[in-house]
Amino acid sequence: MTSKRKRKNILKTMYYGGLSPADKGPLRNPELRAAMDAVADGEDKIEQILEGNTKIQFQSLCDSYAELTKLIGEDRFIDGFKLAMQIACESLSKPVSRRSAHCRKHLVLLQAP
Helix, strand or coil: HHHHHHHHHHHHHHHHHCCCCCHCCCCCHHHHHHHHHHHHHHHHHHHHCCCHHHHHHHHHHHHHHHHHHHHHHHHHHHHHHHHHHHHHHHHHHHCCCCCHHHHHHHHHHHHHH
């Protein structure tokens, strides 16, 4: 697949809402998966020994923590995207003559109709 065709495909995918990093499949990072499993196991063990109002408060705390984690992930994604765009803009603002041949080749592909 050519870079031009790949670019059009990713733009169409993004336009139609097909890009959602938060909804991607199973985690590929084994350390992250292990940490998530440890948290889930710990929550389950604590819930088993709690009763009544204390259990409800703990579940509320877990829900709040899950929401916080989601918001942090969203914030980091947005910051990373903005940084990537700043890098792209800065690299495109340099005179073409100062760019590497590799960069000039890809810039031509990006500017093609």
